[in-house]
Amino acid sequence: MLVMALRMLMGDRAKYLGIVIALAFTSFVMIQQPATFLGILRHTYGFITDVGVGDVWVMDPKARHLDDVKPMMDAELQRVRGIDGVEWAMPLYKGGIRARLDSGDFVQCQLVGIDETTLIGGPGRMVLGKLADLRQSDGIIVDAAAAQGQLAARADGSRRPLGLGESIELNEHRAQVVGTATASSNFQSMPTLYTTYARVKTFLPSERKLLSFVLVTVKPGEDAEKVAAEISRRTGLAAYTTQGFIDRSLRHFLGNTGMIINFAMSAGLGFLIGAFIAGQTFFNFTTDNLRHFGVMKAMGAGTAMLVRMILVQALYLGSMGFGLGAGAGAVMGFQLANVDPHLVFRLPWQLILGGGMAALTVIIVAALLAIRKVVRLEPAQVFKA
Amino acid sequence: MSAPIVSCRALTKTYGQGDTAVQALRGVDFDAAAGEVVMLVGPSGCGKTTLLSVIAGVLDCDGGACQVLGHDLRGESAAAKTRLRRHGIGFVFQSFNLVPTLSVAENVAVPLLIQGEKRRLALERAREALVPVGLADKALALPAQLSGGQQQRVAIARAIVHQPPLIVCDEPTSALDHRTGDQVVALLRQLAQHHQCCLLVVTHDNRIFSYADRIAEMDDGHIVAIRDASPAIGS
Ligand SMILES: Nc1ncnc2c1ncn2[C@@H]1O[C@H](COP(=O)(O)OP(=O)(O)OP(=O)(O)O)[C@@H](O)[C@H]1O
Ligand SMILES: [Mg+2]
Numbered sequence: 001m002l003v004m005a006l007r008m009l010m011g012d013r014a015k016y017l018g019i020v021i022a023l024a025f026t027s028f029v030m031i032q033q034p035a036t037f038l039g040i041l042r043h044t045y046g047f048i049t050d051v052g053v054g055d056v057w058v059m060d061p062k063a064r065h066l067d068d069v070k071p072m073m074d075a076e077l078q079r080v081r082g083i084d085g086v087e088w089a090m091p092l093y094k095g096g097i098r099a100r101l102d103s104g105d106f107v108q109c110q111l112v113g114i115d116e117t118t119l120i121g122g123p124g125r126m127v128l129g130k131l132a133d134l135r136q137s138d139g140i141i142v143d144a145a146a147a148q149g150q151l152a153a154r155a156d157g158s159r160r161p162l163g164l165g166e167s168i169e170l171n172e173h174r175a176q177v178v179g180t181a182t183a184s185s186n187f188q189s190m191p192t193l194y195t196t197y198a199r200v201k202t203f204l205p206s207e208r209k210l211l212s213f214v215l216v217t218v219k220p221g222e223d224a225e226k227v228a229a230e231i232s233r234r235t236g237l238a239a240y241t242t243q244g245f246i247d248r249s250l251r252h253f254l255g256n257t258g259m260i261i262n263f264a265m266s267a268g269l270g271f272l273i274g275a276f277i278a279g280q281t282f283f284n285f286t287t288d289n290l291r292h293f294g295v296m297k298a299m300g301a302g303t304a305m306l307v308r309m310i311l312v313q314a315l316y317l318g319s320m321g322f323g324l325g326a327g328a329g330a331v332m333g334f335q336l337a338n339v340d341p342h343l344v345f346r347l348p349w350q351l352i353l354g355g356g357m358a359a360l361t362v363i364i365v366a367a368l369l370a371i372r373k374v375v376r377l378e379p380a381q382v383f384k385a
Numbered sequence: 386m387s388a389p390i391v392s393c394r395a396l397t398k399t400y401g402q403g404d405t406a407v408q409a410l411r412g413v414d415f416d417a418a419a420g421e422v423v424m425l426v427g428p429s430g431c432g433k434t435t436l437l438s439v440i441a442g443v444l445d446c447d448g449g450a451c452q453v454l455g456h457d458l459r460g461e462s463a464a465a466k467t468r469l470r471r472h473g474i475g476f477v478f479q480s481f482n483l484v485p486t487l488s489v490a491e492n493v494a495v496p497l498l499i500q501g502e503k504r505r506l507a508l509e510r511a512r513e514a515l516v517p518v519g520l521a522d523k524a525l526a527l528p529a530q531l532s533g534g535q536q537q538r539v540a541i542a543r544a545i546v547h548q549p550p551l552i553v554c555d556e557p558t559s560a561l562d563h564r565t566g567d568q569v570v571a572l573l574r575q576l577a578q579h580h581q582c583c584l585l586v587v588t589h590d591n592r593i594f595s596y597a598d599r600i601a602e603m604d605d606g607h608i609v610a611i612r613d614a615s616p617a618i619g620s
Contacts, residue, residue: 003504004491004495004498004504007486007487007491008484008486009486011485012486289484292482295478296495296499298441298470299470299471299474299476299495299496299499300468300469300474300496300499300500301499302464302467305499379443379470382476382478383434383437383438383555
């Protein structure tokens with residue numbers, strides 16, 4: 001009888017497709033919107049995770065988040081190094097700089113300066129060249145996506161990826177590309193350039209203070225929270241654990257942009273529209289078939305059997321709709337990310353589960369309303385014309 | 386006389402309450418036996434469908450006794466009545482009531498599936514049941530592709546596929562033209578006799594009276610006369 005339930009459903013092709021498509025749409029927005037949102041969120045702290053090492057981030061107390069850098073005096077580095085529990089402490093520069101391309105165009109870039117001896121804080125994955133080559137004079141490592149994109153404009157008007165050995169001008173100083181690396185894109189979609197902390201001074205001779213962050217690793221067995229607190233207490237600087245800093249940057253971003261509301265609204269609206277159409281159509285489908293359910297009741301089908309039939313129809317529709325919607329959402333998301341690396345798309349399993357739950361909830365609610373009607377159906381109705 | 390299938394005594398049924406109450410059955414005595422064809426006739430609103438519904442176990446009566454297939458319906462639970470209908474009763478309706486999205490064979494298989502028969506076996510038996518109604522070649526068609534008479538023959542196959550001892554029909558011919566209606570009732574009678582089942586037919590249509598063994602005339606909630614009819618066409 002359950003197969004029959006599905007045959008009944010698919011026999012009504014228009015309604016069947018209508019429900020599946022509406023559910024697919026519901027699942028799609030419930031997955032695609034949050035996934036894009038999560039992708040964008042990651043831009044806001046991608047720099048922290050790219051650095052990859054370090055337990056504690058130390059910064060000027062007035063710096064409120066990752067992109068709000070207030071440079072400190074170099075002397076602060078030594079003070080941090082002197083604190084108990086600190087295994088090592090490295091300087092990190094992060095700031096904007098104008099790059100002049102071969103074509104003469106200017107592009108605003110993000111410049112990252114890392115410790116020359118240890119190269120700690122450098123890019124995680126090199127595409128061309130070696131990280132150690134950063135020690136060569138005028139050396140910079142360029143973010144690979146930008147090398148092929150924003151930085152590829154040439155004097156002859158063509159576009160060719162920026163390659164090893166080529167140079168660009170940073171603040172009227174020559175900088176030679178010694179490598180390319182993958183870097184998370186930042187929120188402003190600026191190309192990221194890596195160089196050594198010492199060389200930042202050459203590129204930015206007029207800046208008096210260049211120390212954006214001090215990156216600290218704690219001694220084995222030490223608690224990062226405690227060491228961070230100790231650094232704050234002793235130096236008057238702000239010190240956060242890596243996760244604490246990520247949270248802080250995220251909170252700042254969420255609190256100061258309307259983005260969460262925007263995404264929640266479009267996901268919510270999409271959900272409501274899809275839910276209404278799918279639920280309404282499925283409910284109508286059952287109402288249309290009420291007479292037949294009544295006939296089956298008269299013929300001796302128990303209420304439990306009819307309930308099972310409707311649930312099977314609902315589950316089938318739910319999984320079809322979810323499969324299509326989630327599939328389309330994922331394909332579209334990752335395709336877009338391929339086309340434009342800045343459109344990062346994150347699809348953790350929780351989101352997929354959420355999209356599935358959304359489709360399922362919609363159809364189950366509609367099914368319960370339909371079931372209520374079928375349960376109340378009087379078998380004597382069948383003899384009424 | 387063969388085994389009693391239906392035995393009602395002093396049946397009463399009132400719809401609604403107070404001023405709007407309608408007394409549809411006012412003390413009906415009625416019996417029907419295996420292998421016989423009984424027609425319930427009478428003016429519109431006299432209670433024919435109500436009596437048929439009570440006997441078929443889809444409507445509860447208020448007073449009196451009603452024994453169907455050895456079960457006292459007044460003492461039975463809803464679940465027991467559902468079981469009784471599932472195994473004991475076949476239904477034929479005025480408006481056929483076939484599921485439009487299911488094939489002819491699937492429609493006929495429904496009573497078997499409700500009984501829990503496996504789908505493959507149920508469809509096989511449904512196809513066999515389509516042979517005596519002359520629709521073996523229409524097993525895969527959809528109801529909408531058939532004429533009214535053919536659809537009612539599908540409904541007959543559905544009513545008989547699980548070989549119930551009782552078949553109830555409410556106005557089985559009133560949606561059909563005379564000739565087709567005649568053929569349908571002839572077929573019903575022939576199949577009922579073949580399976581030795583009791584056939585109750587509610588009808589207005591005096592042109593099919595000739596297919597009855599007995600005719601029960603109702604008026605205003607009573608059975609006013611029961612007469613033997615000699616079937617025009619023997620089995
Ligand atoms: N569900 C109901 N609620 C209230 N009154 C009803 C209901 N069903 C039937 N009645 C009334 O009960 C009486 C008997 O109805 P019933 O349907 O049994 O008559 P019938 O002999 O089958 O008539 P017809 O030949 O028109 O089908 C009628 O007066 C009808 O209006
Ligand atoms: Mg009637």
